[in-house]
Amino acid sequence: MINLEFILNGKQITVETEPSIRLLDLLRDKFNLTGTKEGCGIGECGACTVLMNGKAVNSCLILAAQIEGSEIVTIEEIANGNELHPLQKNFLKYGAVQCGFCSPAMVLSAYALLEENPNPTKEEIKDAIAGNLCRCTGYKQIIEAISESAKELTTR
Amino acid sequence: MPSIEILIPKSLNEALGILSDQNKVLKIIAGGTDVVTGLKQESNRFINTEVLVDVNHIAEIKEIERRNGKISIGAASTFSEIFKDQIVSNELPILKKAVATIGNLQIRNRATIAGNFVNNAPCADTVPALLIYNATIEIESINSKREIPLQEFLQAPYKTQLKKDEIVTRINIPVPPKTFIGDFYKLGRRQAVAISRITLAVLMELNENKINEIRIAAGAVTPIGTRFPELEKFAKGNEVNDNFFKALASKIGEEIIKLTGLRWSSEYKLPAVQQMFYQTLNRMTKRIK
Numbered sequence: 001m002i003n004l005e006f007i008l009n010g011k012q013i014t015v016e017t018e019p020s021i022r023l024l025d026l027l028r029d030k031f032n033l034t035g036t037k038e039g040c041g042i043g044e045c046g047a048c049t050v051l052m053n054g055k056a057v058n059s060c061l062i063l064a065a066q067i068e069g070s071e072i073v074t075i076e077e078i079a080n081g082n083e084l085h086p087l088q089k090n091f092l093k094y095g096a097v098q099c100g101f102c103s104p105a106m107v108l109s110a111y112a113l114l115e116e117n118p119n120p121t122k123e124e125i126k127d128a129i130a131g132n133l134c135r136c137t138g139y140k141q142i143i144e145a146i147s148e149s150a151k152e153l154t155t156r
Numbered sequence: 157m158p159s160i161e162i163l164i165p166k167s168l169n170e171a172l173g174i175l176s177d178q179n180k181v182l183k184i185i186a187g188g189t190d191v192v193t194g195l196k197q198e199s200n201r202f203i204n205t206e207v208l209v210d211v212n213h214i215a216e217i218k219e220i221e222r223r224n225g226k227i228s229i230g231a232a233s234t235f236s237e238i239f240k241d242q243i244v245s246n247e248l249p250i251l252k253k254a255v256a257t258i259g260n261l262q263i264r265n266r267a268t269i270a271g272n273f274v275n276n277a278p279c280a281d282t283v284p285a286l287l288i289y290n291a292t293i294e295i296e297s298i299n300s301k302r303e304i305p306l307q308e309f310l311q312a313p314y315k316t317q318l319k320k321d322e323i324v325t326r327i328n329i330p331v332p333p334k335t336f337i338g339d340f341y342k343l344g345r346r347q348a349v350a351i352s353r354i355t356l357a358v359l360m361e362l363n364e365n366k367i368n369e370i371r372i373a374a375g376a377v378t379p380i381g382t383r384f385p386e387l388e389k390f391a392k393g394n395e396v397n398d399n400f401f402k403a404l405a406s407k408i409g410e411e412i413i414k415l416t417g418l419r420w421s422s423e424y425k426l427p428a429v430q431q432m433f434y435q436t437l438n439r440m441t442k443r444i445k
Contacts, residue, residue, distance in 0.1 A: 020160040020208070022192070036445035042193045044349050046262055055236070055265045060268070065162035066210055109261070131260025143306045 006067050008099035009033075009077035019065035024048045026064045027074060035075035035104040039133070046132035049105035050074050056112040056131075075104035078111060086152050087111060090145040106132045110146045118154050122147065158195065165211045168296070168325065171214055174300040175321045180206045184323060186232050187212075187266035189259070190275055201275070201314065217325050220244065229327045231270035231293075236261070238269060247331050250357055253340040254285035260348045270324040273306070276316050276380055283310070283381030284357035284373035285340055286327065294326040303328065310380050336361050336369075339440045341432055344379045352376040354429055358436055367391050372408070377429055387411050396441050405434035 002019045003152050005012070007096035017026060025049065027033040041046035041060050048059040051073040056064065078085045090096070097103045106129060113120055120128065125146050134142065162185075165171035175182060185208045185322045186193045203399055211217065211232050218230040220241045227243055235255045238244050245253055258264055258272075258281050270293075272282045283306070291306045306327075309317050320326065335396065338359035344350025355375040361368045370391045375381040394400050409426045416422075 002421065004215075019157055019162040020158065020195075041196065043189055043259070043263055049262055052265075056262050058262045061192045063162060063185075063188065063192065063208070065164065066185075066188070068164065092209050128261055131262040140364070 002065060004064055004068055006069060006132075007071040009073060017064045019063065021064050022060055023050070023062040023064060023067055023072070024059040027059060029070075033074045033076050035095060037101055037104065039101070044133070045102075046109065047053045047105050048130075049104055049108050049132065051108055051112055054112065056109045056128075073108075074149040075108055078107060084134055085111070087114070087146065087149045090152070091142070094141045094145040094148065096138060096145040098134075098138050101135075102134045106134065108141055110149070113146070114150055114153060118150060120146075120150060158205070160205055161207045163207060163359070164212055164213055166213055168214050168216045168323075171209060171211060171323060172296060172298040172321075174207075174209050175323060178320055182207045182209055182320070184209050184274075186210070186213055186271045187234065187263075187267040189263055189267045190271060211323065215324075219247065222331075223328070224378050226328045226330050229269060229329070229373050231324045231326055232268045232374070235259075235264035235267055235269065239264065239272060248285075248289060248329060250338045250340045250359065251282065251285045251289065251329075254282050254355075254357065257281055257340075257342045257352075259345075269327060270285065273310065273381075274316060274318060274324055276310050276312070276314050278313055278339075278378065278380055279352040279355070279376040281342060281352055281355055282374045282380060286329070287373040287381060288357045288359040288371040289329045289332060290371075291327050291329045293324055294328065294356075295322050296325050297321040307383060313379050332359065333361065337440050339436050341436050343428065343432060354425070355381075356429070356433055356436055358433075358440065360440065362396060362441075365396050367394050367396060372433075373407075374412070374429070377412055377425060380416065384408065395444050398438075401434050401437045404437065405430040408433050 001016050003014055004017050005014050024038055027036045036050055036059055037047040039045035043058045043061045047108050049056050050059045053071050109129050109132050125143050161398045163174055165174055181204050183205045217232045220229050220233055220243055227247055235258050239255050241311050272280045286306050293306055293309055336359050341356045343350050343354040344352050351366045354377050357373045359371040370388050372387055391404055410432045
């Protein structure tokens with residue numbers, strides 16, 4: 001067991017954990033942050049995406065000890081209290097949520113994109129979410145929702 | 157997931173010290189895209205691993221810089237870092253193109269360049285690009301340091317020259333002359349998160365309309381990523397035209413069969429490689445005309 005220190009959703013955390021459990025399991029089992037989903041478990045589907053130091057990463061491929069000193073953001077941190085983030089509002093408005101399993105990770109990938117590139121082209125949006133599989137295949141609506149959110153966030 | 161100790165050295169010396177202790181089964185981990193999936197799937201490459209040495213926090217093996225007339229890429233540079241790097245963008249466009257085809261953004265944000273070839277998987281996307289750039293790699297242990305061509309380092313599928321106490325520290329690439337033109341092509345089953353079925357990298361210098369120098373490498377269709385010295389010799393001095401490109405494309409098929417033998421997949425893969433190679437050559441040369 002190790003004592004792991006990191007920042008989780010803005011809060012400084014110290015937690016006792018096995019060093020080699022996956023970040024995905026740490027988030028879900030220790031912190032009950034179940035918005036982070038397990039799909040394939042091998043880095044292909046992106047359902048377990050979280051932000052590590054602002055970058056989208058697969059939490060199924062990162063071991064707990066590796067996040068020492070890092071800043072982790074999960075989907076639970078994206079809304080402002082009960083006020084949904086524009087991305088979340090637009091996912092609902094544009095019908096980008098079907099079964100919903102890919103949605104938390106999809107929103108996080110979009111969030112990381114817009115932080116880095118506030119005016120992405122359609123191709124850049126596609127590249128940013130290429131690692132997030134939606135098996136309902138509602139990609140068109142997802143891309144629209146992200147595109148619209150970019151517009152709203154930049155004209156504020 | 158088995159219970160494994162994880163050490164996070166902050167300097168190269170510390171890492172080399174840890175690796176010199178061979179009483180334990182140690183493995184290096186960087187992006188984890190190979191190691192974590194390998195551990196989870198109980199791959200025999202990671203069986204009995206007791207300690208993982210995380211090399212993500214060693215500044216000496218992360219930066220990309222010009223050194224002694226070469227471009228020196230730290231082994232633990234992630235693909236996202238390489239993709240955004242100005243030196244790579246200006247001088248190594250074919251490597252940049254290869255990097256862009258890897259996995260997806262989440263993977264590129266974590267996976268490292270040395271991690272792409274230290275396991276010597278036949279489908280490693282950066283290998284053909286690094287081979288045509290004549291990349292050499294620096295390898296260190298606590299009491300040794302050596303630099304060898306990447307092609308020598310890669311011995312056989314999933315087998316390299318790396319010893320248990322060693323770590324790849326840098327990838328060094330001579331700056332290619334601006335007169336070189338080149339291209340990279342990857343064929344997978346889909347655009348993102350695809351394991352390559354075929355990769356090709358070509359670098360060429362023309363003198364008037366004749367091939368002054370050409371470097372050709374492939375991955376996934378050969379047992380390991382490889383150059384084609386005989387094909388390169390055959391092409392040198394020839395005039396660039398459609399008929400010659402057809403002849404060259406047909407010959408790459410023969411060379412691949414020499415390396416791999418006939419396989420069940422040869423019947424459809426070979427014509428695909430030949431056509432891709434032919435199209436790549438055409439695309440490259442049309443661009444300069």
